[in-house]
Amino acid sequence: MSRRKLAVWKFASCDGCQLTLLDCEDELLSIAGAIDIAYFPEASTTEVEGPYDLSLVEGSITTPHDAERIQTIREQSTTLVTIGACATAGGIQALRNWADVREFTSIVYAEPSFISTLDTSTAISEHVDVDFELRGCPISKAQLVELINAYLNDRRPYIPAHSVCMECKARGTPCIMVRDGVPCLGPVTHAGCGAICPAYDRGCYGCFGPSESANVEALAQWWKGLGVEDLDLVRALRTFNAYAPEFKEVSDRYA
Amino acid sequence: MDPQTVDRHGLDRLITHLAESGFEVIGPTVRDGAVIYDHISSTSDLPVGQGDAQEGGQYRLVNRGDSALFGYNLGPTSWKQYLFPPKTELLHIRRSNGDLVIEEPPTRTRPMAFFGIRGCELAAISIQDKVFLDSGYVDRTYASGRKDLLLVAVNCTTSAATCFCTSMGTGPKCESGYDIVITELVDDGETRYLVAADTERGESIITAVGGSPAKDEQLANAESAVQSTAADMIRSMDTDGIYDLLIENPDHPRWEQVAERCLTCGNCTQACPTCFCSDVADRVTLDGTAIRERRWDSCFGLDFSALNREPVRESTSSRYRQWMTHKLATWHDQFGSSGCVGCGRCITWCPVGIDITEEIVAMKETVST
Ligand code: SF4
Ligand code: SF4
Ligand code: SF4
Ligand code: SF4
Numbered sequence: 376m377s378r379r380k381l382a383v384w385k386f387a388s389c390d391g392c393q394l395t396l397l398d399c400e401d402e403l404l405s406i407a408g409a410i411d412i413a414y415f416p417e418a419s420t421t422e423v424e425g426p427y428d429l430s431l432v433e434g435s436i437t438t439p440h441d442a443e444r445i446q447t448i449r450e451q452s453t454t455l456v457t458i459g460a461c462a463t464a465g466g467i468q469a470l471r472n473w474a475d476v477r478e479f480t481s482i483v484y485a486e487p488s489f490i491s492t493l494d495t496s497t498a499i500s501e502h503v504d505v506d507f508e509l510r511g512c513p514i515s516k517a518q519l520v521e522l523i524n525a526y527l528n529d530r531r532p533y534i535p536a537h538s539v540c541m542e543c544k545a546r547g548t549p550c551i552m553v554r555d556g557v558p559c560l561g562p563v564t565h566a567g568c569g570a571i572c573p574a575y576d577r578g579c580y581g582c583f584g585p586s587e588s589a590n591v592e593a594l595a596q597w598w599k600g601l602g603v604e605d606l607d608l609v610r611a612l613r614t615f616n617a618y619a620p621e622f623k624e625v626s627d628r629y630a
Numbered sequence: 631m632d633p634q635t636v637d638r639h640g641l642d643r644l645i646t647h648l649a650e651s652g653f654e655v656i657g658p659t660v661r662d663g664a665v666i667y668d669h670i671s672s673t674s675d676l677p678v679g680q681g682d683a684q685e686g687g688q689y690r691l692v693n694r695g696d697s698a699l700f701g702y703n704l705g706p707t708s709w710k711q712y713l714f715p716p717k718t719e720l721l722h723i724r725r726s727n728g729d730l731v732i733e734e735p736p737t738r739t740r741p742m743a744f745f746g747i748r749g750c751e752l753a754a755i756s757i758q759d760k761v762f763l764d765s766g767y768v769d770r771t772y773a774s775g776r777k778d779l780l781l782v783a784v785n786c787t788t789s790a791a792t793c794f795c796t797s798m799g800t801g802p803k804c805e806s807g808y809d810i811v812i813t814e815l816v817d818d819g820e821t822r823y824l825v826a827a828d829t830e831r832g833e834s835i836i837t838a839v840g841g842s843p844a845k846d847e848q849l850a851n852a853e854s855a856v857q858s859t860a861a862d863m864i865r866s867m868d869t870d871g872i873y874d875l876l877i878e879n880p881d882h883p884r885w886e887q888v889a890e891r892c893l894t895c896g897n898c899t900q901a902c903p904t905c906f907c908s909d910v911a912d913r914v915t916l917d918g919t920a921i922r923e924r925r926w927d928s929c930f931g932l933d934f935s936a937l938n939r940e941p942v943r944e945s946t947s948s949r950y951r952q953w954m955t956h957k958l959a960t961w962h963d964q965f966g967s968s969g970c971v972g973c974g975r976c977i978t979w980c981p982v983g984i985d986i987t988e989e990i991v992a993m994k995e996t997v998s999t
Contacts, residue, residue, distance in 0.1 A: 405916035524914055533911045537896060537931040538894045540981070545716035545926055549664035549706045551961035552981050562895035562981050576662075586934050588894045588946060596891075597687070597982045 379428035379527070382414035386434025386441050387468055387496060391513040392459035393417050394435045400478045402520050409527055425451035429526055435461040435468060442493070442502060449503040456522065457499045460512035460615040465586050467512075468496040469618035473630075498618070507532065510583040512615035515567045536587035538562050539579050543570035551576060558598045558610060563589035563621070566600055580614060585621035595625050605629040631833045633826040634841030635848055638699065640923035641673050641812070641823055643839045644782070647745045651835075653780055656712060657745035658705070663691055670745060677702055682776055684790040684973045684974070686983025700746065700814045703790040706979050708903035709744055710758060713775040714926075716900075718988065720771075720910065721922040737774035747808070749801030750793070752783055753971040754903035756807055760965045761906045771924075780831065782809035787855040792974030794865040794987055800971045802859040810835060813852040824852045864976065867987045868994065869958075873995060876959040880951065884993050889946035891982055896928035898976035900986070901955065904969050907934070928951050954980070954986060 383393050391460055397418055397559035399406065406412075413423035430452035436442050451453055457463050465472070472495045473477065493520040499505055518534050535541070540562035543550065547552035551573050552559040561570065567583045585591070591612070598608055612626035636644075642705075648655050649671065657670040660677045670676065681694040682702045694701045722733045762772035786793075786802035795801030804811045809832035813824040824844055827833040844852075899905040909927040914920040927934055929952050935942040943949050961969030970986070977985045 389834075402916060409916050414975065455680075466998075520916075524916055527916070528914070533930070535909075535933065537928070537933070538893070540895040540897045541926070541928065541931075544706075544897060547666065547707055547711065547716075549662045549666060550897065550979055551662075551979065553687055553706070553979055554663045556688075559981070562893040562897070590890075590893045591944065593891050593893055593982060625869075 378411045379415040381410045382427040384432045387437040388434030388461040395514050395516050427452050430455045432457050432499050434460050435465045437496045438492050441612050445502050454506045456507045457505050458509045462499045463508045464483045464616040465496045465498050465618035467523050498564050508564050512568050512582040538586045539564045539566050539570050542566050543573050548574045563596050565592050565593050582615035584619045589621045591621050591625040633824050633844040635822045635844045636841040653743035654740050657741045666707045684792045684978045686977050686985045700784050708904050710903050713772050716926045718771050718924045720924050723920040725918050731916050741778035743780035747783050750795040750803040750971040750973040752807040753800035757904045781808040783811040785813040785856045786859050789859050789863050791864045794867050794979045795972040796860045796863045797867040798972035803856045807966050865987050873959045876955045883952045885947040888950050892946050892950050894930045894946050896930040897979050899928040901975040901979040
């Protein structure tokens with residue numbers, strides 16, 4: 376069987392997720408040995424033409440040009456996987472969806488008329504079919520390797536969609552919300568980070584977006600009981616995954 | 631052997647004796663603002679002078695203003711993390727000259743001693759014994775931890791607001807299943823520890839540690855301290871008819887009401903000392919080696935009931951109902967006892983304070999009227 380071809384694409388994003396692939400120091404050689412890295416500008420100037428077997432897509436759609444480009448990429452890719460909060464939920468830049476983008480451009484750019492941008496930042500799945508979404512801001516290295524591995528072996532990746540609390544309990548952290556009243560998004564956030572923040576006395580920031588059956592409203596009610604103001608609740612829900620439907624619905628309710 | 635009394639130094643000698651006899655000694659200690667179970671080497675590692683204030687979704691350590699060694703109740707972790715760890719490697723699989731080599735990683739060889747285990751927790755271990763040792767299949771990880779496990783129990787002389795062991799018949803007094811049981815006695819301002827053995831092993835340890843025979847008055851004080859803990863317990867669960875109540879009411883509206891509050895986060899199941907569910911997954915490297923790993927799982931997850939990828943229990947109400955019905959009803963069919971020992975962890979460590987005792991009250995009220 377000929378080796379499969381991997382492409383890594385970038386849209387509106389910070390590059391952190393695709394750099395996770397380069398950060399796979401120990402595994403990178405085995406990955407490069409198992410799959411042809413055909414298109415990955417961050418890593419190599421060599422570009423092999425499509426079609427591609429596996430496309431990893433980072434970033435959200437924010438310009439008319441990108442909205443067209445993702446269509447071409449989809450056509451060229453047998454399997455398309457989004458990586459990270461931008462590609463999966465629109466990213467932090469989706470905060471523009473609640474504001475007037477022209478106001479931003481007029482403040483930031485000397486010649487705003489040169490800027491061609493959409494009013495919204497949207498997830499890749501709003502534009503094309505997506506085969507799998509890898510969560511996180513940034514994604515987890517271990518999950519990325521698992522995903523590529525599962526892909527190469529034609530099996531389903533083992534990436535549980537349950538809450539961060541499951542990881543928090545497994546590592547033995549006494550829950551900070553229960554023991555200290557610190558608001559934590561862990562119960563409604565998709566696992567994957569290993570529950571790092573609660574282990575350092577911080578509430579979960581929701582980097583991996585909503586968990587599989589997130590009851591955000593019930594958590595919001597509890598937070599209010601802890602003394603969290605509506606504005607702070609809205610701010611907590613409107614970060615990297617602000618436009619994930621489960622978070623957006625509740626942040627809109629309290630905004 | 632008659633019960634003996636020792637002072638705090640006597641308990642230090644006990645801990646040292648266990649360590650010198652080859653045990654890995656694990657006991658309560660304070661970390662991250664809570665009492666957890668970890669390695670201890672003397673009584674100063676214990677939560678000295680600490681108590682706790684617990685309610686649904688709330689836990690705070692409080693300073694008791696004394697030097698009691700056992701003046702608190704349960705924290706978020708249970709002993710199950712040592713017998714049934716959150717992650718266990720089951721198999722190592724690799725290729726060698728075209729053949730698959732499958733190896734079982736070694737299990738524990740050094741015995742553990744659990745120091746400071748409470749009545750409800752002894753009951754939880756005997757429940758997990760049924761699951762992992764006596765159900766026709768012996769789990770090698772659990773069995774290796776359980777082998778020669780020494781249990782130094784503590785009778786509770788205080789209870790948390792979330793404890794309801796009296797209703798479940800598991801505490802606050804330790805009735806059986808331990809090697810040694812300690813009762814903390816505050817006597818004329820001087821704290822003494824009544825130590826009694828229930829096994830030969832326990833007796834020989836007490837003999838080695840030394841102490842003085844307990845006086846009748848001390849025995850009576852210990853008994854009344856435990857009795858008043860039982861009498862003062864705030865929470866309770868009326869277990870009368872509970873099996874029929876749950877089995878006959880799968881469509882009770884209360885399931886939907888609790889589902890509105892439940893986050894399906896799984897904390898209750900992870901904190902529960904009897905919950906035993908796990909998932910098995912292979913961690914495979916690209917060069918073809920695999921580690922088969924068992925991880926704690928929860929009936930609150932969607933994958934848990936997935937058949938051909940689709941969950942059987944999709945609604946939150948069906949998942950909460952599964953958990954509670956299993957704990958309090960179908961566990962009897964499966965293992966011949968309740969699956970709940972009344973420790974209250976699922977109440978305290980539920981991030982939104984959902985209370986299994988309150989759910990039973992609510993269902994009973996509406997069903998009987
Ligand atoms: S600290 Fe946060 S993530 Fe951890 S158990 Fe509590 S609510 Fe869940
Ligand atoms: S439930 Fe009972 S035995 Fe368990 S800690 Fe509380 S008082 Fe002690
Ligand atoms: S169901 Fe709750 S109270 Fe009962 S044993 Fe489990 S954690 Fe303890
Ligand atoms: S009952 Fe509480 S701890 Fe259990 S899944 Fe629901 S919200 Fe989480």
